[in-house]
Amino acid sequence: MNWLIAILQTTLFVALAPLLAGWLKRCKCYLxxxxxxxxxxxxxDLLKLTNKQPVVSEQASWLFIKAxxxxxxxxxxxxxxxxxxxVDLPTSAxxxxxxxxxxxxxxxxxxxxxxxxxxxxxxxxxxxREMTISSLAEPAMLxxxxxxxxxxxxxxxxxxxxHVLEQGLVLxxxxxxxxxxxxxxxxxxxxxxxxxxxxTHLELTMIHEAMILExxxxxxxxxxxxxxxxxxxxxVLIANIFLPWGIAQSFTPQALGYxxxxxxxxxxVLAIILAIAETLVAKMRLFRVQEYLGFAYLLGLLxxxxxxxxEASR
Amino acid sequence: xxxxxxxxxxxxxxAHPVAPSHISxxxxxxxxxxxxYGLIRFCFDLIDKVQWEWGVVLLIIGTVSALxxxxxxxMQPNLKRLLAYSSVENIGIIFMVLGLAMIFLDNGHPDLAAxxxxxxxxxxxxxxxxxxxxxxxAGMIQQQTHELNIDMLGGLIKKMPQTSMVFLVGCMSISxxxxxxxxxxxxxxxxxxxxxxxxxxxxxxxxxxxxAAALALTAALAAACFVKVFGLTFLGVPRSRHSEKAHxxxxxxxxxxxxxxxxxxxxxxxxxxxxxxLINRVSSQLLAHTLPxxxxxxxxxxxxxxxxxxxxxxPLVLSGALIAGCVCYWYLRRDPAxxxxxxxTWDCGFGGLTPRMQYTSSAxxxxxxxxxxxxxxxxxxxxxxxxxxxxxxxxxxxxxLHIQDHSWPWLYQPLEREVxxxxxxxxxxxxxxxxxxxxxxxxxxxxxLWVIS
Numbered sequence: 023m024n025w026l027i028a029i030l031q032t033t034l035f036v037a038l039a040p041l042l043a044g045w046l047k048r049c050k051c052y053l054x055x056x057x058x059x060x061x062x063x064x065x066x067d068l069l070k071l072t073n074k075q076p077v078v079s080e081q082a083s084w085l086f087i088k089a090x091x092x093x094x095x096x097x098x099x100x101x102x103x104x105x106x107x108x109v110d111l112p113t114s115a116x117x118x119x120x121x122x123x124x125x126x127x128x129x130x131x132x133x134x135x136x137x138x139x140x141x142x143x144x145x146x147x148x149x150x151r152e153m154t155i156s157s158l159a160e161p162a163m164l165x166x167x168x169x170x171x172x173x174x175x176x177x178x179x180x181x182x183x184x185h186v187l188e189q190g191l192v193l194x195x196x197x198x199x200x201x202x203x204x205x206x207x208x209x210x211x212x213x214x215x216x217x218x219x220x221x222t223h224l225e226l227t228m229i230h231e232a233m234i235l236e237x238x239x240x241x242x243x244x245x246x247x248x249x250x251x252x253x254x255x256x257x258v259l260i261a262n263i264f265l266p267w268g269i270a271q272s273f274t275p276q277a278l279g280y281x282x283x284x285x286x287x288x289x290x291v292l293a294i295i296l297a298i299a300e301t302l303v304a305k306m307r308l309f310r311v312q313e314y315l316g317f318a319y320l321l322g323l324l325x326x327x328x329x330x331x332x333e334a335s336r
Numbered sequence: 337x338x339x340x341x342x343x344x345x346x347x348x349x350x351a352h353p354v355a356p357s358h359i360s361x362x363x364x365x366x367x368x369x370x371x372x373y374g375l376i377r378f379c380f381d382l383i384d385k386v387q388w389e390w391g392v393v394l395l396i397i398g399t400v401s402a403l404x405x406x407x408x409x410x411m412q413p414n415l416k417r418l419l420a421y422s423s424v425e426n427i428g429i430i431f432m433v434l435g436l437a438m439i440f441l442d443n444g445h446p447d448l449a450a451x452x453x454x455x456x457x458x459x460x461x462x463x464x465x466x467x468x469x470x471x472x473x474a475g476m477i478q479q480q481t482h483e484l485n486i487d488m489l490g491g492l493i494k495k496m497p498q499t500s501m502v503f504l505v506g507c508m509s510i511s512x513x514x515x516x517x518x519x520x521x522x523x524x525x526x527x528x529x530x531x532x533x534x535x536x537x538x539x540x541x542x543x544x545x546x547x548a549a550a551l552a553l554t555a556a557l558a559a560a561c562f563v564k565v566f567g568l569t570f571l572g573v574p575r576s577r578h579s580e581k582a583h584x585x586x587x588x589x590x591x592x593x594x595x596x597x598x599x600x601x602x603x604x605x606x607x608x609x610x611x612x613x614l615i616n617r618v619s620s621q622l623l624a625h626t627l628p629x630x631x632x633x634x635x636x637x638x639x640x641x642x643x644x645x646x647x648x649x650x651p652l653v654l655s656g657a658l659i660a661g662c663v664c665y666w667y668l669r670r671d672p673a674x675x676x677x678x679x680x681t682w683d684c685g686f687g688g689l690t691p692r693m694q695y696t697s698s699a700x701x702x703x704x705x706x707x708x709x710x711x712x713x714x715x716x717x718x719x720x721x722x723x724x725x726x727x728x729x730x731x732x733x734x735x736x737l738h739i740q741d742h743s744w745p746w747l748y749q750p751l752e753r754e755v756x757x758x759x760x761x762x763x764x765x766x767x768x769x770x771x772x773x774x775x776x777x778x779x780x781x782x783x784x785l786w787v788i789s
Contacts, residue, residue, distance in 0.1 A: 075674045079681040081573055083493045087676065095660040102656060116652040117514075120526050124514040127559055131513060138567030138695070140681050141490070146567075146695025153563055154703040157556035161549040164526075168545050172533055177526075177646040236682065240668045312707045323546070330541050 027273055028102065028113040034282070035101040035258075039250040040064035042257065042289055049297035064250065068243050076239025079140045089136035090237070090244035093129045097248040097255070100125035104258055105180050107281035108270035109187075114180040119167050122179070123160065126211070129248065130156055137233030148232030151308060155217065155229065158315040159210045165322030166203040169196050169329050170263055179259075183266045196333060199325030201264050206318035208256035213249070214296065216306040217314065220249075227305060254289070261288035340368060341397055341431065342404040343743040345424045349408075352423070353416035353484075357475025360416060364423040365468040369460055372430060379438065380453075380622050391438030392543070394431050399547045401428025402554045407711045410561045410704060411739045413697040415474045415484045418565065419467065422510065425554060426463045430456045432547060433525045439540060440531070441623065448531050450619045451640050455524035457615045462509065462517040462604065469506040469597040473499060476590055477569065480582045486565065487696045491574040495582045498591055500570045505598040507566045509605070511559035515654055517604040520638070522555060523648060527640050557704070564700045573691040606650045609638055698737050705739075713740040 044061035051058035078087060102113040103122045117125075134153050137145035171177045173196065174185035210217040213230040222228050234245050262269060268284025270277035306314060340348035352360045379386050405425030412418040437452030476499050477492065478484050493500040505516070512518040529548035532541045574580040585591055604611055639647035683689045698705075705714065715738040721731045765776075 072668060073674070075677055077677045077679045080678050081491075081681055083571065085493065085571065091661050091665050094664055095657050098660045099653060099656055113656075115647055116649040116656075118646045118648060120523055120646075121514055121519075121648055121653070124512070124519055124523075127511070127556070128513045128515075131508065131511060131559055131563060134563045135567050135571060138563070139571040141572035141691065141694050142681055142683075142689065143693050143695060146572075146700060149563065149567065150695060150700045151703060153560035154707070157553065157560050157704070158707070160556040161553040164552040165545070165549045168530060168548065171530060172545070175533060177530060239674070244664065244668075308703065309706060319549070323549075326545050327542055330538060 023273065024112050027108060027278070028111040031106050031108065031111065032098065032102040032113070035104075035106055035254065036098060036247075036251060038286075039247065039254040040068060042254045042293060043250045045290060046253075046293045046297055049294050050300060053297055053301045068247055071238075071243035071246070072240045074239040076237075076241050078238075078241075079236055081141050082139055082236070085132075086136050086139040086236075087241070089132045089139075090241040090248075092132045094244040094248045096125045096129040096132075097251045100129075101251055101255055103179060104255055105183055105262055105269060106258055106285055107278055108273065109180045109183050109266075110271070111180065114178060118177040119171065119179050119182075120164075120177055123163065123167075126252070127156075127160070129252075133233055133245070136237075140236045142236070144232045144235050148229055148235070151229045152233060155210060155311055155315070158312060159207050159318070162203055162315055162319040162322050163207040163211070165319055165326060166200040166207065169200040169322065169325040172326070172329060173197070173333070179263075183262055183269065184271070186263065187266050187269070187271070194329075194333060196325040196329035197264060199321050199328060201260065203318045203321035203325060204256075204260055204263075206314065206321070208260060209296075209299075210311070210315060210318070212253045212256055214253075215300045216303045217311055219305050222305075227308075229308075257289050257292050258285065261285065261292060340401075340424045340427055342401040342424060342428070343747050345401070345405070346741055346743045346748060348424060349412075349417045349420040352420035353414065357416070357471050357478060360420070361468040361471035361475075364420060364471060365464040368423060368427055369464065372427070372460060376434070376622075379434075380441075386438050386442060388439045388442035388540075391435045391442065392540070394435030394438060395544070395547055396435075398428045398431030398433075398435055399550045401425065401431060403428070403550055403557075404711070406554050406557045406561060407704075407708055408741060410557065410564070410701050411698075411712060413485050413487050415477065415486055415565065415569070416471070418486075418561070419470050419474060422558070422561070423463070423467060425558065426459070426467070426510075429522075429525065429551065429554065430459050430463070432551065433459065433528060436525075436528050436544065439535070439544075440528075443535055443537075445531075445534055446623055448528065448534065450616075450623050451524065451531070452528040453619045453623060454612060454615050454640075455521055455528050457618065458524060458608070458611060459518075459521035461611060461615075462521050462601075465597055465601050465604065466506045466509040466518060469502065469594055469601065470510065472590070472594050472597070473503040473506060476585050476594070477582075480585060481576075481578045483576065483578050486568045487698075488576040489569045489574070489579045490572040490576075490691065490694065491570070492579060492582060493570040495579075496570075496584045499585060499594070502591075502594040502598040503570065504566060505601055507562040509601045511562045512555050513559070515602070515605050515650060515657070517601050517608070520605060520608040520648075520650070522551070524638075524640060525551060527646055530646075560704065564697060568695070568697055568700065572694050573689075575691045575694065606654055608650065612638065711742070713742060713745065714738075715740070 041061060041064070044064045047063070048058040048061055100122045103117045105111065105114055130152065134149035137149035139145070170182055173194070174182040176182055176185070213220055218229040219227060220230065223231060230249065234242065237245055262285070265288060268281060270281035352363050355363060379390070402425050405421050405428055409418045409421035409425060412421060433452050433456040437449045437456065440452060441449035474484065476496070477489065480496060481489060483489060509516040509518040512522040526548060529544050529551070532544040535541050637647055637649050681689055705712070717736045719734040723729050723731045
């Protein structure tokens, strides 16, 4: 039964990710006075791509063809760890938050290798930039996560969320710092403005798009889907750790339905905030990103210190 | 010093690459551990009670070594030098975790000390596995292409498929990706660091998470470094004639040895509890303590502290990965009409992509070089050859990049100068005159007689 719900939750994760992307796009279009596509447009795009014949460069090796499947599976595994509608599921016990970060690293490793595989300058450029940014983002992310795990004294996400639920609404300075740090990292890691622009195809600015330039057809669909999943994952992480109210603690259909509604509502609000931020902020130069991520790290560190100084029990 | 700790590590990247690859493998994988063995024997066995201050010293030295090692490794275009620098990094990680173990031991938490000790020894074991694998792989590349400069390699994945497979496993282990052995020991290291809440000292409680974040940075940089190694060596288009003409290693023994190491890397990553229970026996002898709850340690799970705090189950994760991968693979490949079409690489419509247009080692690491610019002594020169009527047209551009360790000018060269100066001072008394020497002997004799009387 528990396993069934875990599988259901992961499936929901995968199924809802394009919807979030569509909603985000709609919000952005509305803010920028453009005519918005339907929220279902990402599904149509994915369907179109899977039905097309993929074209692969003659220089590519087996790694290039297998990489999308590896990236997609690694992202799904990361998603299965994060509680979406219910806590205390068996999948979240099989891996904790550090393993989740490890899955992201796994996906990124293969994405960067695939970028280098074809032997063009674009791919190398994207890989180099992506690895640089992610290696700066990872300590900042872990710093924010450590603040939470030290408060809850567990690295298991499900237990951490239960802990926050038990404590009730308490204003903790460490959580506020950690929240902001995690938001900054999430924006950097999912390749949104101001770090990367998912819609750009200008050579000098693209990071993620440069790596996947040679992909087409179902391979491209998988990679796009994986990046939508990653966006949703960060959103759920932020929503459920810092505002976990509504998540199901028992496995009755009522509680699960309520949990689903709660998370959809939270994500919709988060997407609106992200859309406003993306509309207001301009993209940064690549070599300003270090300052941005350094700031995120500092926030995480402040959260950690304020936990130790102000909140620790002794 | 034998362990190659920053800043006295400079001999290591000079010495290890010169040896034949199988010897360098032993040097990096095994000989460095001798220093570690001595340290552990001394600190945990010979000394009765180790002070936690020494643990802090080890933690800081280890952090500096880990970060320094990987940053220097990143800038090396020579494959074996890079691997040698990466040994510095891994030894740094082991030192960090040993330092944590000492801190916990002296503060009265021997079970957590056992956890840190376990993480350190496990990482030492893993490092021996994947570093040997990578050095042997580098040897195979060198034998087939006569080249170790990764800027001259490329495209080997098609010429040497089996070598590339085992090398990929090595790269993934050393970048501590889940499902491989490097991840398990790093995970244990993080779990040790996250137990700081039990300590009373506030400074320690804030210092240790910062070093854990440094460990995260190290791991992420290592991943970037080995993406560079694998990507430039095996992927892309061959950058030189030698790598274009390379072919698979014929010697069965070479392939068998590396395949064995690679499968060990994978198996230890999936079933780490076998090795953990072995090391647990060591820590029970040395620290008289084992992991807190031995019952939660089974073949399926590792949960070092308790199930509520953290657990990791590689077999479950592996099965999940296989299911997810197979489902989407099967779903997408069901239609034979949509088979892959092979076409030339997109060249922006200009035509004529050459291997020289690919990213090189120095290009790949350029953003990191710029961000951490203070970590090296960088000498970057761009010279243009001018020609034409007004001497305005650029005929050729020469680019030279030299990157040096800070240890040389700041530690070794002053030391060398001082030793030379001292030798010159000593040289003054060597007049070459036999009478003076007899006088020295006489004075010495008198002094000695005076001392004993």
